[in-house]
Amino acid sequence: MKQAMKNATGMFTLPARILHWLMAALILAMLFIGIGMVATVSGRHEWLLHIHKPLGIAILILAVVRLAIRLRNPPPPLPAGLPLPQ
């Protein structure tokens, strides 16, 4: 249990948790922005497109940051009772 020794708290670090929920919100927003921008001919097409592009790049950068945080702070082990398929 090398990981458990390193991660004594049994929790994800605060930055990892903040990033997790931030990215969840961003990715969900991207789905709606993406589907919305191709389904309108109004001015919303333009401004949704102008959010979609930088937001996508932001998510890519955040994913790299997320990996860095994970490498520096190993996550807690999975719960012992977790079925394998999950």
Added chain:
Amino acid sequence: MPVSPSLSRSLPTRHAGAWLLIAAIVAAFALVFGYVGGWLAPHRLTPKRIVNQFQKNAGVFPGYRRNHAKGICVSGYFVGNGNVVPYSRAQVFTRSRTPVVGRFAIPGSNPYAPDGSVPIRSMALRFTQANGQQWRTGMNDIPVFPVSTPQVFYDQLKAKQPDPATGKPDPAKLAAFFAAHPETAALRSWLKTARPSASFATERYYSLNAFVFTNAAGRRQAVRWVMTPIATDATHDSHKAADPDYLATDLAQRLADGPLRWRLMVTLANPGDPTNDAAKMWPSNRRTIDAGTLVIDRTTPQESGPCRDVNYDPLVLPDGIEGSDDPLLPARSAAYADSYLRRTSEEAHLPGTAQTPAKPKLESTP
């Protein structure tokens, strides 16, 4: 793992509330997603519906643009003279030379239509500035657009849909559409005297939509523009009926004699001139500035030319030019993107456009 009878009975009831909440949240997301995506909003005009209507009217020609399908690639450059620099900070307007990839075309979705079948010609241009920013524009040789909004544009397309019995648009439907839309009168009266031009070179190509120039100080100025030809030997096509592609023939002949030129004339709006209505012309006394000269010196077929995979989206603009509040602009942008997606995904399956002949060979080698 064996589960005791009491546990299996109490589990669902104990968590029923939680499960219901989760299901409700998922369902709410699905509903909002369906609405945003248009599936649950059947009356909303979408880019897909506009492009579908073009296909209904003329059929599907894989790999070709869904409108202005018949065209020809050209290339050359633009020489700015600095005259509009006080109004726009775009690099293209400085005293410089900007490479251009363009396309001449005729409206309609059939890439094999004879040139004389429509009286309108179009010019699309992509300027690539030295700083990497692009200015794309699609212009027509009509001084005013028939309609003001995307919805009415769509209604006009529907009114023009050929009747399956006659193969032609229903005159009653067209008459009803024009009666309901008096804004179409400006273009219709202009078209009455218009004859199909025998040459792309002699036409004036109008931006139609209004745009906004922004100068170095951030001051905004509403504008329209027109490409005015230097060649003035305009003729109509009646003597060229034998060649359905006379426009391409004429263009090649003229270019063999030397490059073709247009002056880019920029018209400045007065305060209060409508920028959101392409069906309304501005008064003819508005100040107009010569912004530079477009030089076209080369033509290539569109199937293999550099314009083929360019989407002449009028909202791809450099710093210093912006779209106006004209509702047709975002609709053009959205519909062009849909048409582009369709034709470029078809290109891979067309002979002579991609590496389709090479593919089976590669696959057969282990």
